[in-house]
Amino acid sequence: MEYLEERDLDYIAIGAAVLGAGGGGDPYVGKLMAKAAIRKHGKVPLIKVDDLTDEQLIIPSAMMGAPAVMLEKLPNGGEPEAAFRALETHLGKKADAVMSIEAGGINSCIPIYTAACLGLPIVDADSMGRAFPELPMTTFGVAGLPATPMVVCDEKGNKLLIETVSNDWSETLARTATIAMGLASMISIYCVTGKELKDYGVRGTISLAREIGRIILEAHALKESPIQSILELTNGFLLFEGKIMDVQRNLTSGFVRGSVMIEGIESDKGSSFEMQFQNENLVGWKNGKPAAMTPDLITVMDRETGNPITTENLKYGQRVMVIGMPCDPFWRTDAGIAQVGPRYFAYDLDYVPIEKLAQAKEQG
């Protein structure tokens, strides 16, 4: 049996920021919570999807809302457990394991916190393989599984059990409640059977985040760049190398939308790169041509340290490497593209997989 220890959280948090594709929020508070819980309750068994029986019950645990708010409106620590237990009570059944709904950002750490508090194992999987901003944007959702029954809890002790007729309604009702609660809540959602997780989950994403994080932190120690190793591990591509010349950001309807302009250096000297984001990085254009687009992952990393830079931390003058990584194949189905492809985010672009764009570039 494999276990997650405190040290793993350092790796997972930084790896999850890479898989967050610019979004998902800074895992900082979540990492502290998970490490403290492991210190108190002991290390957390990390189980594989295939270790589950088809009938076992798995409940994802997550934070909803604006992760930055958690720095000022600290969780009381009891909400994830309260949300989890309330869902168990509603289902009339005890869960066999906790899981992550998204591999990127703070929601990599929250479920480990929850698992430690509950004394349950965590499954090495998630339902995005990255971060996305809305509840229906999961492989479970694309497969037609309902997000509800779900439970939303806040740090004051308020609790909502939500049952909806569609995952879009789950998003609407949980989002408005979360905003009313002060922009952050803890949720339990998308309960699945072992069979459903085997059929629709994205496997191995906790290990992957941990491995990416380990590569980055070891490279720090050796004062080397981790980027080539990360590209090999994730089948990724170096999209651009440059210096940030401009960042535009605006907050609309609860999302951070914006764009960043990067001027090429080294091998990209003379070229330019534009990237647009809505919480997560959505589309990158090199010299006006698409280089990568959602649902593939686009992540900006510090050129020196290889540390991932989330959209809220992009700043003028940063020297960066932009990398792209292929998304889980599930997102590349018609249903997946309809839910999270470029047209969903109002881009007049047909989705082209990153490896095809890279190939075209090489041939071009």
Next chain:
Amino acid sequence: MEYLEERDLDYIAIGAAVLGAGGGGDPYVGKLMAKAAIRKHGKVPLIKVDDLTDEQLIIPSAMMGAPAVMLEKLPNGGEPEAAFRALETHLGKKADAVMSIEAGGINSCIPIYTAACLGLPIVDADSMGRAFPELPMTTFGVAGLPATPMVVCDEKGNKLLIETVSNDWSETLARTATIAMGLASMISIYCVTGKELKDYGVRGTISLAREIGRIILEAHALKESPIQSILELTNGFLLFEGKIMDVQRNLTSGFVRGSVMIEGIESDKGSSFEMQFQNENLVGWKNGKPAAMTPDLITVMDRETGNPITTENLKYGQRVMVIGMPCDPFWRTDAGIAQVGPRYFAYDLDYVPIEKLAQAKEQG
């Protein structure tokens, strides 16, 4: 055993518009629903508070949001029952009776609909003795009883079970959900025991609404004015007789706020009356001096027919009688005044009971 029949709904609906003090919404759709349910399921037993044992469970059923929306976004009819049953399931207990949370407006009829559908009796009581716009504004709330657990359902089939740490949070979370659901929902809330209802309920308000309605409809048949009889029945006062010269209305944060200016006729010739409202009529001034104020009831009635006119139906040129009626004594406690007195609605006025204002006027 007394029963409510279809004909009673005609009386109750019009009487509830008088007790609505300008608010509570037009009972029209609620009346149609309740009459249809009685036609289908049979008449509804009307029981007295003292018929209940201390241990029995009573669940109020209500509509939340903007009653006018129900004319376009019709209920599917199943929501009140769904909300009621979901609360019973959560409590693990069957209810013995349904009740009204407010005596005024559409929520006089919705619980009768619910009782008919469920085959349960309705208690001759409510928790306001009038209409008020927010969930904490009940005698139950003032007595310290929690509004939650409560259930909110919409006509699409979405359902929320809400548990909060205060009734203000119940208001916030149920209100935001109701707005997201399209401005109208059906709720079950403030479940009470027979003992709690005996201690804190406002008794006899369904009978009172029915009696007021009967007086008005019989006066129509005889082409007489019902107003004197209503004043006798409710210990009320004629505050002003005049013609509406101006109506101001604006919609802010989901409430209709505004004022009406009335120019005196007959015995009030040469005088003027100003009234301000927020959903319900809040304060009336005759010649600049307060004549009545919340939580006492102020209702505008058509001078000819005695029909009550809700705030949304006030119009230039209407000849009206403004009447005032004392509120339930529960509202006149310090806790009651803190919750619904003039200062709660931002008026720089100490509450003075309507009968004292009337006496001062006579002496002045």
